[in-house]
Amino acid sequence: MNTTPSLLHLDSTAGPAGPSVSRQLTALFADTWRDHHGTAGYRYRDLAAEPVPLLGAGYVTLGRRLGEQGTVPPAEVAARVRDASEEREWALTLPLVEEVLAADTVLLGVPMYNFTVPAALKAWIERISFPAAFTDPRTGESLLRDTRVVIVTARGGGYGPGTPREPFDHQAPYLRAYFGDLGVRKENLFLVHAELTRAAAMPALAQFTDLAAGSLAAARDQLLTLATTTPRRPTPALA
Ligand SMILES: Cc1cc2nc3c(=O)[nH]c(=O)nc-3n(C[C@H](O)[C@H](O)[C@H](O)COP(=O)(O)O)c2cc1C
Incomplete structure (x- = not known):
């Protein structure tokens, strides 16, 4: 069993490093995490600077056929590929799936764009969501049940409970539903x-400046705490 702590750090804002709030906050987490856990297990991907290609037809035909014939673990998918289009699509997909499987913490920086997640992140989500990519072939359980996912959102507005804009938040509820459904x-x-x-x-x-400063300070505190703790694992009796 690999016991080196591992962090997959993903940013998805188009905003540049200086002023980007989500980049500043994920960097704070990553710097703190590396101070505590070392650099060996750290992996970074900038989904805005190096976008994940949108799905092509081969992704759909391959995924659909495996769904019909009975899904197989990622390591066995290559043997089921039928043409160049499927081969290309799987070559784009497998490394991203493997990065997620290798991480015990996945850290995502997510700006709110038009009330939801940026297209750069959605492209990554679509690609990693290949049938059975995160399912244990022996037990049928999710391989992500012990993975910790830390999502840092940055929003120009306020969407907290009871605020007028709460119903416009299609970012946090979506990400909760998505990762929950994956088995996190x-x-x-x-x-x-x-x-x-x-x-x-x-x-x-301007009237919201203090609220904004409080929100940022609270986010920093939360992230500093999370970065210095290790993901919660089930107790051996429950495992
Ligand atoms: C294309 C675009 C769309 C945005 N849409 C929204 C939005 O729907 N709601 C909101 O509160 N803020 C919106 N914003 C503001 C960003 O969420 C805010 O600036 C956030 O801090 C961006 O993250 P970053 O600082 O990490 O780049 C938008 C910004 C951009 C560039």
């Missing part, structure tokens, strides 16, 4: 929000 356990799924990120720069939002 509720206690291993963390959403950390930095809200009103544009308040200090926009005169129209």
